[in-house]
Amino acid sequence: MTTTTTAVVAPAAPELSQVRRRRRLSPGRRLPAARLAGPLAVLALWAVASAAGALDPGAIPAPWTVLRTAGHLWTDGTLPTDVLTSLRRAAYGFAIGLTAGVLLALVAGLSRAGEALIDGTVQLNRAIPTLGLIPLFILWLGIGETFKIAIIAIVVYIPIYLNTHAALSGIDTRFVELAEVQGLSRLAFVRRVVIPGALPGFFVGLRLGVTGSWLGLVVLEQINATSGLGYLMFQAQNYGQSDVILVGLLIYGVFGLISDSVVRLIERRVLSWRRTLSS
Amino acid sequence: MAPHTEQLTRPAVRLRGLTRSFGGRTVLDGIDLDLPAGQFTALLGHSGSGKSTLLRAVAGLDHGVAGSGQLSAPERVSVVFQDSRLLPWARVLDNVLLGTEGKDAKQRGRAALAEVGLGGRERTWPGELSGGEAQRAALARSLVREPELLLADEPFGALDALTRIRMHNLLRELWKRHRPSVLLVTHDVDEAIVLADRVLVLDRGRIGLDLTIDRPHPRSYREPVLGEYRERLLAALGVTEDHE
Numbered sequence: 001m002t003t004t005t006t007a008v009v010a011p012a013a014p015e016l017s018q019v020r021r022r023r024r025l026s027p028g029r030r031l032p033a034a035r036l037a038g039p040l041a042v043l044a045l046w047a048v049a050s051a052a053g054a055l056d057p058g059a060i061p062a063p064w065t066v067l068r069t070a071g072h073l074w075t076d077g078t079l080p081t082d083v084l085t086s087l088r089r090a091a092y093g094f095a096i097g098l099t100a101g102v103l104l105a106l107v108a109g110l111s112r113a114g115e116a117l118i119d120g121t122v123q124l125n126r127a128i129p130t131l132g133l134i135p136l137f138i139l140w141l142g143i144g145e146t147f148k149i150a151i152i153a154i155v156v157y158i159p160i161y162l163n164t165h166a167a168l169s170g171i172d173t174r175f176v177e178l179a180e181v182q183g184l185s186r187l188a189f190v191r192r193v194v195i196p197g198a199l200p201g202f203f204v205g206l207r208l209g210v211t212g213s214w215l216g217l218v219v220l221e222q223i224n225a226t227s228g229l230g231y232l233m234f235q236a237q238n239y240g241q242s243d244v245i246l247v248g249l250l251i252y253g254v255f256g257l258i259s260d261s262v263v264r265l266i267e268r269r270v271l272s273w274r275r276t277l278s279s
Numbered sequence: 280m281a282p283h284t285e286q287l288t289r290p291a292v293r294l295r296g297l298t299r300s301f302g303g304r305t306v307l308d309g310i311d312l313d314l315p316a317g318q319f320t321a322l323l324g325h326s327g328s329g330k331s332t333l334l335r336a337v338a339g340l341d342h343g344v345a346g347s348g349q350l351s352a353p354e355r356v357s358v359v360f361q362d363s364r365l366l367p368w369a370r371v372l373d374n375v376l377l378g379t380e381g382k383d384a385k386q387r388g389r390a391a392l393a394e395v396g397l398g399g400r401e402r403t404w405p406g407e408l409s410g411g412e413a414q415r416a417a418l419a420r421s422l423v424r425e426p427e428l429l430l431a432d433e434p435f436g437a438l439d440a441l442t443r444i445r446m447h448n449l450l451r452e453l454w455k456r457h458r459p460s461v462l463l464v465t466h467d468v469d470e471a472i473v474l475a476d477r478v479l480v481l482d483r484g485r486i487g488l489d490l491t492i493d494r495p496h497p498r499s500y501r502e503p504v505l506g507e508y509r510e511r512l513l514a515a516l517g518v519t520e521d522h523e
Contacts, residue, residue, distance in 0.1 A: 174364055177340060181358045182378030182420075192377060196368040273368045273404045 039257075061243040066250065069243040078232065083251060086217060086229040089145065090255075093152025094213040100153065101160030101205065108161075109168030110194065122161050130154045131219055138224065148220045155216040159208035167201020168194060200274070203267040210259045214252060291316040291428055291460040292337060297348035299332050299341065306332045308484030309348065316427070319454055319461045321475035323468060323512060328481045330464045334358075334432050337462065352428055353460075357421030359431040363413035365405035365420075372401035375420045384423075391419040394456075395449060411442035415449070422453060429459045433466065447474055451496060468512050472505050473498045480515040488515035 031037065043063065049055050050062035057065070073079035104122065107114035130151060141147035171194060179189045221230020229248045236244035292314040299307040306329040314320055324330040335341045336350060338358050365374045375388045392398055395415040405413060414434060421429060434450075435443045451474060454461055465471055471478045472492060480488040492508055513519065 174360070174362065175366060178360075178364045178366075178377070180340060181338060181356075182424075184378050188378070192369070193366065196366070199368070271368075273406065 058240075059242060061246065066243050066246045069241075070247045070250070073232075073244065073247060079247075082227060082229050082232045085227045086221065087255075089148050089152060089220075089228065090213045090217050093149045093216065094156050094209065096149065097153040097156025097209060097213070098160060098206070101157035101209065102164060102202070104157070105161050105164035105168060105198075105202075106190070106194075109165055109198070110190065119165065122158065125154070126158050126162070130158070130216070134220070134223070143224055148217075148224070151220055152213050152216040155212040156209040159212060160202070160205035163201045163205030163208070164198055167198040170201070171197040199270060203263065203271070206267075207260060207263050210263055211256065214256050214259070218252060289316050290314060291318075291353050292462070293349070293351045294337075295349040297333075297336060297346070297350055299329070299336055299344055299346035301332075301344065305484055307336070307346070310484070310486060312479070312486060314428075314460050314462060316460050317458045318477060319451075319463070319475050320477045320479060321463045321465055321471035322479045322481060323465060323471050323516065324481035325516065326466060329484055330466075330481050331432055333481065334430050334462060334464045337428075338430050353426075355424055355426045356428045356430060357424050357426035357459075359414075359417055359421050359429070359434040361433045361436045363405070363408075363410075363417040365408075365413055365416055367405050369405075370401065371397065371403045371405065371408070371416050374405060374416060375423055377420060379423055387423050388419070391423040392416070394422065394453065395419045410438055411446065414438060414446060418450070418453065422457065425457070426459045429454075429461045431461065431463045433464055435470065436465075436467075443470075448497065450474065468509055468516070469500055471512070472508050473500060478508070478512060480512060482515065482517075488512065 046055075046060075047063050050057075050060070055062070061069075070079070104118050108118040108122075109115070133154070134147075134151060137147040137150055141150060175193050175197065176189075179193050184192065217228075218230055221228040222234050225231040225234070229251060233245045233248035236242075236248070290313040292312070294310050294312040297307055297310040297312075298305065310333065322330050322333065332341065332344075336344075336346070337352050338356060339352075340358075365371070366377065369377070372385070372388050372392065375391055376384050379388070381387075389398070389401060392401060395418050397412060397415055397419065400408075400412070400416075405416070408416060414437075417434075431450075435446050438446060447470065461475075463471070463475060476492055478488075478490045478492060479486050480490075482488075488511070490508065490511060492505075494502070494504060498505065
């Protein structure tokens, strides 16, 4: 209760209502280990269903069966070489695709002649499904390692090129003007303005490229291979070994998850200046 | 020897018949102008009067703009823009040192930041600065190059009134210490009167009025003498103040 002693008869003041917090429309604070929660839930569901006998062990073997098979394959000696072969293919293809994507984007973004020559060509390349190039590449490069690495490189370079180039052409012209005023050399301009400005787009492309390298690998190894994870799974299909197939899939999944996390981690480090705004 | 008076006799900027046009519309129409070295000049004009075009021409930033005429300016020119134009991905000190090289560059960058009142903020990201602080950092970036000519394109236009007054004092102080020639483009008549020793009014592509303001600094907006200058400038701009 408030007591007023003034004699003035004021018109009844509108009652002040207590401020109520607005309903929050943003999703709120992040859950701890949020990215692992979903996969762990799936794993738990799988284990429970297997234990309850709800799954046909011939079609979907239990998680522990898959783990045991993985252990066997590892000590047998075939799994380590298969994994290494696959990793090497992905790494080579990825490295070549990354370099090509970044270099082409830089040339196309920094010179009009480069843009005229490169951009249209890459757009054309993009329109052709890369996996459709497999038969031609086998004819050109033989069925060895070269054609596999070439295909992976193509799958990787396209998203890296597209996103980096878009980021490059999107660099604020005000910053270009600033670089001119400050008398930057072309090299210093690229180093201090162009590359940092294009990094956010580059990382989007990088993450797509990483995923793309694994995707390309799976397809290549299941169609045209005599070694590697995909070959292992292809053989297992012939012998009806669903546990071996699951081992292969799990390894692909783990590799994909790890490489994506690594890229995210680097991105967070390199783009730390952005966190000051978003946090 | 009085180096200062000797300096004033030598023009820092010289324009002869400077013409610029955009799409057939003549924005600058044969401008002749000398800016003596070390002078603080303000350039007034309506929006669209071509004052920014003039500044960009002097800064050598008007690529691809049609025009003719002679133009000479010193070697070391700095530009302060309306936005602070700090690179968001570089820390404040790295922004200040953009385009500055040499062994003692870091030292000079720190000194320039201290001079604008941002000492100790070297490692801050631009996104963490307030508008006024960002513009101070931009001033430090232009100072560290020890410019002979400082071009400022409405540098305080985006700041709030209180910050603007503080920045006026800072700019004037910095000018007194370093003595570059200053060309300050503004649409704010009071800002021009308080800061500059010479005010030019750009009107239809020509210098419509060239006014020397011979009053001691620091000046206050409320000095009655300045009112006369204000009226002359407003008249040149085609604005009449409404007196009751």
